[in-house]
Amino acid sequence: xxxxxxxxxxxxxxxxxxxxxxxxxxxxxxxxxxxxxxxxxxxxxxxxxxxxxxxxxxxxxxxxxxxxxxxxxxxxxxxxxxxxxxxxxxxxxxxxxxxxxxxxxxxxxxxxxxxxxxxxxxxxxxxxxxxxxxxxxxxxxxxxxxxxxxxxxxxxxxxxxxxxxxxxxxxxxxxxxxxxxxxxxxxxxxxxxxxxxxxxxxxxxxxxxxxxxxxxxxxxxxxxxxxxxxxxxxxxxxxxxxxxxxxxxxxxxxxxxxxxxxxxxxxxxxxxxxxxxxxxxxxxxxxxxxxxxxxxxxxxxxxxxxxxxxxxxxxxxxxxxxxxxxxxxxxxxxxxxxx
Amino acid sequence: xxxxxxxxxxxxxxxxxxxxxxxxxxxxxxxxxxxxxxxxxxxxxxxxxxxxxxxxxxxxxxxxxxxxxxxxxxxxxxxxxxxxxxxxxxxxxxxxxxxxxxxxxxxxxxxxxxxxxxxxxxxxxxxxxxxxxxxxxxxxxxxxxxxxxxxxxxxxxxxxxxxxxxxxxxxxxxxxxxxxxxxxxxxxxxxxxxxxxxxxxxxxxxxxxxxxxxxxxxxxxxxxxxxxxxxxxxxxxxxxxxxxxxxxxxxxxxxxxx
Numbered sequence: 067x068x069x070x071x072x073x074x075x076x077x078x079x080x081x082x083x084x085x086x087x088x089x090x091x092x093x094x095x096x097x098x099x100x101x102x103x104x105x106x107x108x109x110x111x112x113x114x115x116x117x118x119x120x121x122x123x124x125x126x127x128x129x130x131x132x133x134x135x136x137x138x139x140x141x142x143x144x145x146x147x148x149x150x151x152x153x154x155x156x157x158x159x160x161x162x163x164x165x166x167x168x169x170x171x172x173x174x175x176x177x178x179x180x181x182x183x184x185x186x187x188x189x190x191x192x193x194x195x196x197x198x199x200x201x202x203x204x205x206x207x208x209x210x211x212x213x214x215x216x217x218x219x220x221x222x223x224x225x226x227x228x229x230x231x232x233x234x235x236x237x238x239x240x241x242x243x244x245x246x247x248x249x250x251x252x253x254x255x256x257x258x259x260x261x262x263x264x265x266x267x268x269x270x271x272x273x274x275x276x277x278x279x280x281x282x283x284x285x286x287x288x289x290x291x292x293x294x295x296x297x298x299x300x301x302x303x304x305x306x307x308x309x310x311x312x313x314x315x316x317x318x319x320x321x322x323x324x325x326x327x328x329x330x331x332x333x334x335x336x337x338x339x340x341x342x343x344x345x346x347x348x349x350x351x352x353x354x355x356x357x358x359x360x361x362x363x364x365x366x367x368x369x370x371x372x373x374x375x376x377x378x379x380x381x382x383x384x385x386x387x388x389x390x391x392x393x394x395x396x397x398x399x400x401x402x403x404x405x
Numbered sequence: 406x407x408x409x410x411x412x413x414x415x416x417x418x419x420x421x422x423x424x425x426x427x428x429x430x431x432x433x434x435x436x437x438x439x440x441x442x443x444x445x446x447x448x449x450x451x452x453x454x455x456x457x458x459x460x461x462x463x464x465x466x467x468x469x470x471x472x473x474x475x476x477x478x479x480x481x482x483x484x485x486x487x488x489x490x491x492x493x494x495x496x497x498x499x500x501x502x503x504x505x506x507x508x509x510x511x512x513x514x515x516x517x518x519x520x521x522x523x524x525x526x527x528x529x530x531x532x533x534x535x536x537x538x539x540x541x542x543x544x545x546x547x548x549x550x551x552x553x554x555x556x557x558x559x560x561x562x563x564x565x566x567x568x569x570x571x572x573x574x575x576x577x578x579x580x581x582x583x584x585x586x587x588x589x590x591x592x593x594x595x596x597x598x599x600x601x602x603x604x605x606x607x608x609x610x611x612x613x614x615x616x617x618x619x620x621x622x623x624x625x626x627x628x629x630x631x632x633x634x635x636x637x638x639x640x641x642x643x644x645x646x647x648x649x650x651x652x653x654x655x656x657x658x659x660x661x662x663x
Contacts, residue, residue, distance in 0.1 A: 157494050282513075289508055291495050292557065295488050299455050300561075301481030301509040346495040346541070 076345040086357040090139070093364035097135040098127070100368050134258045136266045138367040138381075139360045141258075141326050144273050144318035146359015147352060149333020150340075151280045154287035154348035155311045156206075158219055159338060160396060163199075163319045164330030166219070167226025171202035172323035173253040174230045177237050180249060192272050196320030202226050203312045256327035256382025258367050269321040276317030277356070279310045284349035291348055329382040331389020332359050338396065406594055407483055407564035408432040409454055413463035416446075416453050423449045425620045426463065433564075436584070436591040437598045438611030438628070442641055445617040447600045448489060451567045454598075455486040467565065481509035485563035489570050489600075491554055493542035499553045500538035503529055506560030528559035531586055548579040555583060565596045572599075572606065584610040604645065608632055608656040616640065629654055638662040 116123040145163060152161040152168075163169050175198025179190045209222035234254065241247035286307040289297035298304050322329070336358040337351055344350040363381075370379040409431040416424040424446050431437060431454075439447045452458045454465055456472050465472050467483060475483070485506075493502070506528065507521045517525075529535040532552040542550060555571060568587065572580035580603070588610055591597040601607040607614055608628040616624040616631050618640045624631045629647065637645050637656075645658045 285508065285511075285513060289505055291493075291497060292502070292505060292554075293488055293490060293492075295452070295455075295457050296486065298457055299481060299484065299486035300505065301478040303477060341495075345501065346497045347501065348495065 075342055077343050079344065079350060082340070082343045082354050083357065086354055086361060089361045090357055090364065093361055093368065094135055094139065097138065097364050097368050098131045100371050101126070101131070129262060133261050133263045133266055134367070135364070136263075137258050137261050137269070137326060138363045140266065140269060140273055141322040141329065142332060142360040142363025143356045144276060144322045144359070145329065145332040145363070146336040147277060147280050147356040148315045148318045149359070150337040150348075150351045150355035151283065151287065151311050152315060152333065153337050154290060154351065155283070155308065156219060157290060159341075159400065160220065160334070160393070162331065162334035162393075163315065164328060165227075165334065165393065166206050166223040167202045167230060168199045168206075168315060168319045169323050169328045169330060170227050170230040170234070170254075171198035172196070172320045173328050174198050174234050174237075175320065176253050176324045177234055177250050180253075181237055181246075189268060191324040192268055192321040193324075194320075195322075195324030196272060196316045198230075199320040199323070200312065200316035202230070203315050207308060207312060253323065253327045255380040256323070256329035256385075257378075257380040258326055259378055259380075261325065265325040269325045272317045272321035276314045276319075276321070279314030279317065281352060283307050283311050283314075284352050287348035287352075288350075327380075327382055329363070329385050331385050331392065332362055334396075335389060335392055336362055406433050407468050408596055409484075409565060410466045410469070411450075411454070411463070412466070414450075414453060414460060414465055415462035416449055416458060417461040422461075423620050424453065427620075427622055428463075429615065429622060429625070431565075431596050431598055433594045433596045434591065435612035436588040436610060437596075438607040438614045439598055439600045439617065440602070440604065440607050440614055440631075441617035441623075444619075445640075446620040447617055448569055449620075450617065451486070451569050451598065451600060455484060455567055456480060457486070478509055481563075482561065483563055484565045484567065485558045485561050487554060487558045487566075487568040487571055489573075491547075491551055491574070493545070493550060496541035496543040498538065499534065499540050499542050499545065499549075500525065500529070502542050502553060503534075503538075503556045503560050506557040509561055524562060525556075525560050528556040529553075531559055532556045533582065547574045548576060551575055551579070551583065555586070559586075559590075563595075566590060566598070568597075568599045570600050570602065573602065580606060581610070588612075604632060604637075604641075604656045604658055609653060629656070632656045 148163050152163065152166065153159055172195035175194035176191050179194030205226060206222050234250065238247055238250050241250060286297060286302045289300045289302055294304060337355045340354045340358050341351055344354060366384050367381050370381050370384055373379055411427050411429040414424055414427045415422065427450060439450065441447050449458065453460055467475060472480065504517060504525050507517060507524060510521065526535065529538060532555050534549070534552040534556050537545060537549055537553060542553060545553060551571065551574070558566060558568065572583050575583065584606060587597050587599055611628055613626065614628045614631040615622055616636065623640065624636060634644065637643050642662050643658050644660050644662050645656050647654050648657050
């Protein structure tokens with residue numbers, strides 16, 4: 067056995083899934099009772115308000131807290147799962163929807179729909195997001211899917227990110243009004259604030275389809291740890307596996323970004339933390355990454371509400387500020403372990 | 406008892422023709438060594454037999470039926486393939502990596518049955534890798550990893566085994582151990598084809614050698630007949646000695662051909 071004796075070593079699968087689920091339940095409750103200071107602070111304020119004015123309290127719960135919490139849950143789950151699948155598919159622990167340009171192209175897709183539809187076609191926003199992610203992920207497989215070296219993959223992501231940010235800048239440049247420009251910036255800085263249940267229902271169907279597609283490749287991802295050719299000789303149709311993974315990522319990330327904007331690094335950090343707990347098996351990683359993603363997203367969103375600033379901090383900004391140094395750290399560690 | 410029959414098989418990469426009309430019968434009962442200089446088309450031939458690349462012309466049939474007409478999973482149970490690249494990516498326990506060889510026998514949501522577990526253990530015992538079962542594959546030495554990957558190939562118990570350079574990077578003892586295993590499997594009644602670069606090992610362990618050059622089979626037969634001095638000079642550009650050695654004789658490369 068290895069001499070590693072850190073907290074991160076393999077645990078029974080049921081324990082990992084159960085533990086993370088309990089964490090999600092606790093964070094869900096905390097998220098529902100946590101508000102921004104000036105409206106209703108903690109649980110005490112909420113109970114007080116309920117006594118004085120039950121109608122307002124109910125309104126806050128159903129219109130503000132519950133949608134926000136549900137969105138954080140769904141988006142976190144989708145991003146965690148997509149990250150785990152992308153890492154298995156590309157056989158690269160640095161793969162992540164945002165780093166690889168999938169999120170920014172989803173944002174671009176949503177911006178395009180918004181731009182040409184003037185916001186009236188809000189139900190098309192997830193579609194725009196999905197199309198954006200689909201194009202980016204397919205491009206990524208073409209550019210860096212075959213060669214598994216990290217550099218090619220990251221460079222492909224850089225190229226896609228550069229392209230989408232150029233096009234998003236173009237949209238900003240020609241924004242007809244400051245209001246429209248603000249709306250576009252909204253998709254670049256991800257947040258769960260001011261969302262309604264409509265957003266939840268807009269994103270949920272696409273995400274659910276994405277989850278099914280992504281889980282269907284779990285076994286193939288295990289086989290792919292032996293290489294793509296060997297996986298094919300073990301009876302997997304690799305074209306179909308890739309198609310399902312790419313479509314699933316597009317559904318998940320596209321829908322998530324369309325309703326909350328770009329939230330990066332969740333798909334990078336969570337699979338990385340969970341992987342040792344499942345014995346590094348790519349297929350086994352999916353469910354815990356999904357639950358872990360939801361937990362991280364809820365925790366980050368609770369965090370931004372607890373930090374009191376005049377303007378609410380966007381959760382996408384927080385994940386990027388924490389995630390980017392984490393990414394750098396991973397890069398250094400990987401460069402050291404792999405020549 | 407399964408056999409592969411190649412009839413006039415051609416493979417192209419774009420406009421470049423890599424295999425030109427190869428006709429071969431690969432049958433059980435003898436360890437078949439596929440040899441030839443770099444770029445001769447050995448790996449391509451093996452990949453075509455494993456259905457990894459499209460065939461441009463001719464046919465590759467398993468037990469009389471073209472490979473394309475086989476169900477993907479049934480074909481995976483029948484033909485095992487060991488890739489040339491032998492790298493481990495994630496630090497998975499070796500036993501679990503070997504268990505992946507059982508995937509063609511499992512439904513999408515099945516877990517390993519006791520039968521699967523016993524096949525995994527048998528395969529690991531055969532390659533002297535049982536004691537490595539709990540070790541992360543990224544921490545194994547080259548020889549240990551090669552034995553674990555061969556155990557993965559054996560765990561699926563395919564009647565046809567195709568191994569691309571199974572002994573490259575192995576020290577002499579482990580190389581001989583691996584070839585002994587493959588030879589035993591061939592004598593047991595499986596069809597075993599191994600790509601080899603080491604002519605000494607090829608002549609020592611294989612019962613039949615298929616020499617390829619420029620996408621075609623140029624010789625096929627008993628090792629010492631195939632490795633004649635003029636062929637070694639013509640296709641490999643070397644001279645070699647034939648050393649007598651307790652009954653069998655081996656070919657030992659000596660120098661570049663004049």
